[in-house]
Amino acid sequence: MIDHETLTHIAKSFGLFYLIAMSIGVLIYAFWPGNKHRFERAANTVVSDEEDRPCP
Template sequence: MYEALASFAQTWGLLFFFTVFIGVLVYALWPKNRDKFDAAARMPLNDDAPPSEDGKKDETHV
């Protein structure tokens, strides 16, 4: 009985996780999602202050 349950869980578990992996891969590479991921990648950079006009380094952040 244990061997049958273990075999069932291994087979269907593998198929389940493979399907989830393919789903995540398709979602990540789908062209429609590119703008969303690009915006998320730029999010940390959007918080930075722009460089000053005179070229001096901004000393407000240490």
Template sequence: MYEKLSSFAQTGGLILFIIAFVLVLIYALAPGNKKKFDEAKRIPLEDEEDGDVR
């Protein structure tokens, strides 16, 4: 019984991980998100408004 449950959990976990990975890839590579990601990658290079540099 334990072996069957363990095998099912491992297989199910692997399938869920693969599905989640593919969904994240689709989200990250979708052309509609390009502008949002381009803006986000420039955030560290922007000057702060109050002049407080740490």
């Protein structure tokens, strides 16, 4: 049975850290030098005129 104490315990231990860990993970992914090219390509492809047919 989940009671109030269990929930507060989880919130104060695990819950305190997992979002911080995830934020660090996201920041590493976003700023990883190897990803720079992929991101730029993705952003530029959207505004190109050459995307109006599916690839064969």
